[in-house]
Amino acid sequence: MKKYKITTEPINNQDVIDSVVHQNAGAISVFIGTVREMTGQKQTKFLHYEAYVPMAEKQLERIGMEIQEKWPSAITAISHRIGTLQISDIAVAIAVSTPHRQDAFEASRYAIERIKEIVPIWKKEHYTDGEEWIGNQQGTKTYPAGHPEEVVK
Template identity: 85%
Template sequence: MKRFNITNEPINNQDVIDQVIHHNAGAVSVFIGTVREMTGDKQTKFLHYEAYVPMAEKQLQKIGEEILVKWPKAITAISHRIGTLQISDVAVTIAVSTPHRQDAFDASRYAIERIKEIVPIWKKEHYTDGEEWVGNQKGTEAYPAGHPEGVEK
């Protein structure tokens, strides 16, 4: 398994964690993003994620490099799932190890916020009363087929 990957398969959280464990890690922070049923007053039936996989993996690696600059002893692994996900399925797992806990917490939060900003992954929410594409990654030019913004931004 690559440390920064996009997958169609369910994410094995332990595999992601195992990639950052080492003898100088005093803390490992793990963020697991799951599919929720309610978004405000809308009930979600399921989500569908699409990605431009080569670029998405490259951007995940970039996030890992940014974390290493901000937290020099951090080791990061990120796995994001694409395809159709049901309620409670794991969509993303981020593991960050650092010598101290606060850095691990901060780096993990940094990673999820950057994913939303720069990684070309699109989410279509299927509600009980309709569907819509959600998300607005900065710097992302291409959208998946059927996206309301068209082929290019």
């Protein structure tokens, strides 16, 4: 399976996990992001994700490379689904294998945080009372230089 994938199909977590299995790994940390119904008082009916697919896959690969620089024995796989997703559907699955558990926990955390910074994927919330493109997770971030920190080579 491709280690870095944007897909319109439902994600199979086991496929993502299988692609990081390694004889020298002592740990595999898995992060699964799912569609949440309630955000404060807002009730989500369903979500729509869109992506700039070729660039998004490149940026996922870049996250994998950043992880390998920080945790040299790590192997990373990330699948992100796009299209229409229902409550509790899997939006993203990340698996990282490392020789020791601490690195696997840290690297999988790093991967999801970095996805929210640099991977061109957008979420449109369809609430019970309207719809909205989500600008970023805090709703406050702007990029005066034209990009987040540390993305221009």
